[in-house]
Amino acid sequence: MKHSLRHVAAAVTALAMLGTPALADTPPNVLVVAQNIDDIVALDPAQAYEFTSSEYMANVYDRLVQYDAEDTTELVGGLAESWEIDAENRTITFTLRDGVSFHSGNPVTPADVVYSFKRVVALNKNPAFILTQLGWTPENIEEMVTGEGNTVTLKYAGDFSPAFVMNVLAARPASIVDSQLVMENAVDGDMGNAWLNTNSAGSGAFSLQMYRPAEMLRLVANKDYFKEGPKLDQIIIRHVAEAATQQLLLEQGDVDIARNMTPEQVAALPEDGFKVSIHPQAAIHFISFNQKVPALQHEALWEASRYLIDYEGLTSTLLKGQMETHQAFWPKGFPGALEDTPFSYDPEKAKQILADAGVELPINVEMDVFNFAPFTDVAQSIQASFAEAGINFDIVPGTTAAIITKYRAREHEAIMLYWGPDFNDPHSNAKAFAYNKDNSDDGYASTTTWRNAWEVSDEMNARTMAALSESDPAKREEMYLELQRDVQAKAPFVIMYQATLQVGMDEDVTGYVHGASSDLVFYRLVEKN
Known part of the structure; x- marks a missing residue:
């Protein structure tokens, strides 16, 4: 002892x-x-x-x-x-x-x-x-x-x-x-x-x-x-x-x-007599673009944005011990999660994508962000890296309640948020990121697709519902993996990180x-x- x-x-x-x-x-x-x-x-x-x-x-x-x-x-x-x-x-x-x-x-x-x-x-x-x-x-x-x-x-x-x-x-x-x-x-x-x-x-x-x-x-x-x-x-x-x-x-x-110790406090624990366990958590952190805003509707903007985030740099500095890179809508730690991370920080590639698509620059956009760390710090880093490609974020800090209210009303432009499942089934997040049957203002749905006014294709809607009803477990898992790949590659969401929890103990x-x-x-x- x-x-x-x-x-x-x-x-x-x-x-x-x-x-x-x-x-x-x-x-x-x-x-x-x-x-x-x-x-x-x-x-x-x-x-x-x-x-x-x-x-x-x-x-x-x-x-x-x-x-x-x-x-x-x-x-x-x-x-x-x-x-x-x-x-x-x-x-x-x-x-x-x-x-x-x-x-x-x-x-x-x-x-x-x-x-x-x-x-x-x-x-x-x-x-x-x-x-x-x-x-x-x-x-x-x-x-x-x-x-x-x-x-x-x-x-x-x-x-x-x-x-x-x-x-x-x-x-x-x-x-x-x-x-x-x-x-x-x-x-x-x-x-x-x-x-x-x-x-x-x-x-x-x-x-x-x-x-x-x-x-x-x-x-x-x-x-x-x-x-x-x-x-x-x-x-x-x-x-x-x-x-x-x-x-x-x-x-x-x-x-x-x-x-609930901070990463700094965890790092300060004496090595003798204590240990730290690290646990991936269900919260997925992402940036999304409201499709009611014309300047944010170009798919090239969505694609370029995936290369304008310094994933590795942020997880090793500002987010050390709090996040790990994860780029799919279903969290690691649950069956059926896509763990591929195909995007890395490459501003030159982002510029080329925008240029090839003829996207008119600069793009000036407000981004709502929770007014506390690490969100404000991450937003400032992202603001700097996006500016390199001519995308200028005006950061708008706000309370959690105020930002969520604005988001539910589809009144934002860009927003940095996190999302977690209500229960342990991939449909819980698939319905949020890959399904939107009624995109009208009167068709309120508690999903990030509707809140960002993204009119999901009939084909993706059908695939999401097909996965919900598929009785073969292996086939069902592959269907959700494919949905994650498609949202990862071609949706107005830039999925960046998954939260991690550090627990200090005797x-x-x-x-x-x-x-x-x-x-x-x-x-x-x-x-x-």
Whole structure:
């Protein structure tokens, strides 16, 4: 052990857990995490739609099928041990595992599954759309989801690939709740919503022992979990907003993991006793051109722009530890991601592309950018490199809310943004970057194609929907790879980077799993040696 005060009085340790300064390391059976958790709005699976809430649900609740700690890229059985897919009749029948119980001790039954899905659809809160896209409504849900014996039968309406449906069922609102416990705590017809935002009713590797908003989450191990682990007795996630404070707490031994340190703070960690893990994240960063602006409609401009970004220079300086070069709309870390990066900084090639196409220069364009680092710094670098080819960006910094509002109204010219999937299926991003059936101002769609007024070809629209319905997994993956190649080469988007996360931790911590999205953060296999 590298610290001399690892085993001290329990009273001193308790003070450390509550945020009071102490001279001790965390106890060997407890993992303490420093993290900014003030994004939490809800903990109810039918309502939660925030990053930290998603991590919480991945550890406290199970789904019929899920991505899990052993391999975050493989869809496996959760509460279901097997399933039969009838694609022709748009039906999937799941057989539940025997002997699985909720934290309360109540057995997991088909009735709990039916109730959980019915509850999400009936409450119709933020994440409900993920399930309702299967054609489920408050009026038909009891016909679409039924249980009998030890099986659950799900029907869906729509020409969907079964793989798409399975990925929807692995999303956070598909978490299964203890119907008996939730109904016991319902108030005024809220189906237990208020209670579930401060309590848990799951079957996962951990249960919620305590939640104090913007202060802490304390999770306790479910020793009867049906999979391996948990290895530790408790997970305590302390709200620490300041990155510098996280670094200090980690170096002092008051926390085992620091989640939100800056790259500079990560680099400053002592080599002795600490380590850093690097995790690609789902957010794709890009520049897009609004096709309502005549000067931005030329395809040669889109092509030239891909050669006016110093990808390598930025990732090794301003973006070091925060981004890696990625030039396709589906993120690395998910099955079916295109990892080719064919574009590099070549201003002479960009100039030639523009000249050959007869593009009239200079082009003067406003570019909306979030008014905080690293976005403002990256924008200034891009401003300088684009100017070499006669494309002059007037950078317009703004708050996140103001820029997103402007973007949704299609009132921008150029914009630098990021985009992440709503669930772990490539259609989640394909519909955003390769589909736009109605480009009219009245045809609002929550996609970057519509918001940039890009009238996607009928052919690409058809291919996007064909991939959604393709039942052969290998063929479906190749269809999405081809869509990514086409958008990468010929669309008014310049996809530049994928976010990465650096997590600092005590060298004694092993088994921490952090996949490409917040739904894929797992503490079940963590140990402290």
